[in-house]
Amino acid sequence: xTTKRIIPCLDVKDGRVVKGVRFEGLREVAxxxxxxxxxxxxxxxxxxxxxxxxxxxxxxxxTDILKQVAEHVTIPFTVGGGISTLEDVDNVIACGADKVxxxxxxxxNPALISDTARKYGxxxxxxxxxxxxxxxxxxxxxxxxREDSGLDFVEWIKRGEDLGAGELVVNSIDADxxxxxxxxxxxxxxxxxxxxxxxxxxxxxxxxxxxxxxxxLPKISAxxxxxxxxxxxxxxxxxxxxxx
Numbered sequence: 001x002t003t004k005r006i007i008p009c010l011d012v013k014d015g016r017v018v019k020g021v022r023f024e025g026l027r028e029v030a031x032x033x034x035x036x037x038x039x040x041x042x043x044x045x046x047x048x049x050x051x052x053x054x055x056x057x058x059x060x061x062x063t064d065i066l067k068q069v070a071e072h073v074t075i076p077f078t079v080g081g082g083i084s085t086l087e088d089v090d091n092v093i094a095c096g097a098d099k100v101x102x103x104x105x106x107x108x109n110p111a112l113i114s115d116t117a118r119k120y121g122x123x124x125x126x127x128x129x130x131x132x133x134x135x136x137x138x139x140x141x142x143x144x145x146r147e148d149s150g151l152d153f154v155e156w157i158k159r160g161e162d163l164g165a166g167e168l169v170v171n172s173i174d175a176d177x178x179x180x181x182x183x184x185x186x187x188x189x190x191x192x193x194x195x196x197x198x199x200x201x202x203x204x205x206x207x208x209x210x211x212x213x214x215x216x217l218p219k220i221s222a223x224x225x226x227x228x229x230x231x232x233x234x235x236x237x238x239x240x241x242x243x244x
Contacts, residue, residue, distance in 0.1 A: 005045035005222035051081030070096025103128040117164030127165035172202035179205025197221035
């Protein structure tokens with residue numbers, strides 16, 4: 001079995017890491033620089049930094065904080081939030097990111113995926129998709145889970161792969177912050193639809209949730225989580241040992 005990656009996620013608002021439930025009720029956690037260094041030193045495989053209100057606020061990502069985090073991490077570093085043009089991608093890469101995570105920007109301009117892949121390689125392009133079950137159908141949401149795109153979920157992730165995305169991170173809005181386990185039915189749909197690596201996000205509440213995820217869906221490449229790491233409920237060395 002291919003080694004599975006464990007990826008902590010820093011959701012950043014106004015320069016601080018925050019966390020809520022189903023994208024609502026955000027509460028402040030800590031400094032992104034402090035947490036980034038902690039995860040880097042504790043054995044995380046990668047780190048994700050999301051400026052979660054950049055797209056909804058219609059602004060660019062806060063590059064000063066991004067640079068500070070990048071200075072303290074040596075593991076692969078993915079950055080997302082407010083990336084809507086190739087120039088935005090250039091700026092984020094220049095700040096120290098290894099990969100860019102594109103969500104709303106790709107929905108509004110799908111060519112951004114192919115343009116970025118052409119310039120930096122598919123390995124630098126992570127297509128992020130926020131998914132919610134609406135009337136029995138999985139729907140793609142944009143603007144930080146605030147707006148239903150109206151797009152068919154499976155068609156969109158397949159198109160993203162065809163356009164050159166090298167990875168897919170799928171976040172279940174329904175499971176986000178609930179700590180009831182990953183959304184396995186939705187993730188199975190993803191695994192059946194694409195061949196690129198899939199990162200599962202949303203719902204992790206304990207070590208066993210990761211074990212169930214990887215045993216149930218062997219095609220899942222990585223598990224991403226936030227609050228259980230931020231609040232010390234699961235320590236990354238303990239999780240890695242259990243997975244071994």
